[in-house]
Amino acid sequence: MDVRPSGIHHVTAIASDPQANADFYLNVLGMRLVKRTVNFDSPETYHLYYGDRAGNPGTIMTFFPWxxxxxxxxxxxxxxxxxxxxxxxxxxxxxDHLSTLDIPFTSPTERGEEDVLSLRDPDGLLIELAASADHHDTDPWDGGAVPTDRAIRGIRAVTLTEQDADGTAQMLGDQLGFRLHSESADRMRFHTNDSGDGVGTIVDVLADPKAERGLVAAGTVHHVAYRAPDTSVQDAWRRRLADDGVGVTEIRDRSYFTSIYFREPGGVLLEIATDGPGFDYDEPLMDLGRSLKLPPWLQPRQDQIAANLPHLEVPR
Structure with missing residues (x-):
């Protein structure tokens, strides 16, 4: 069975204040809150999902705000x-938009064939906006603070920073099937398809032997998830990784997708997530993110869990 990747599914990061997090991703970046749920392993904490209109794979940024x-x-x-x-x-x-909101950013600079602007979210998470002419089969949110002709199309890329990039590059190329597209003195660019076109198809590996080890807490990425079309491909991927000696988890039910987790040699936590069933699994498309949704095994505790969560005000 072909288990080649089909791009990024989502990126999950750690935040602190849930209200500040929601205000930034809704009002500054103009994304849609497509799911308001909890960390299934720590239900006293929100798990907030932002994306395009339907939360299509490749558009999703999620947060655990502690x-x-x-x-x-x-x-x-x-x-x-x-x-x-x-x-x-x-x-x-x-x-102009960021200046009006007093959000610091770097002036756009040219990187390869793209212009890139950098900024940070309220917890210091590093974000880039890359102006791309590539085709993106997504549905930008038209109910937010950013006009659709300027709106985020999805996740373009992630950058992995490694003290020793060789093992990471070997896993990406040999075990995950990514294609090495270009290489410089300290950076390797991989594509998950032949062209690099589309959302979530690029991963840059930055080699920095002198870099201090990161500490995963507020303002950092927790994991990067890649896409599998269904559970059969996901399980084939899991078995292949296990056969190669990679420590990989069992398939875990995340309600809106299923997941497996493993670490690449440099330590970055990676996930393989299925495309479905999707975020309209438990609420209508037009109502996404408006109310707290819990998986069936937590629903008997809904009132208790809701009462212990911080107040979160999201405009309708």
């Missing part, structure tokens, strides 16, 4: 940058 979370440290053994794709020619609009 109000008392210590400050993390971005460094080696982490996904250190998450890059979102925006329409070609839109960065001047984004610069």
């Amino acid at each position: 109000p008392d979370a210590p400050k993390g440290r971005i460094g080696a053994g982490q996904a250190t940058t998450t890059t979102f794709s925006v329409p070609e020619g839109s960065l001047s609009w984004w610069a």
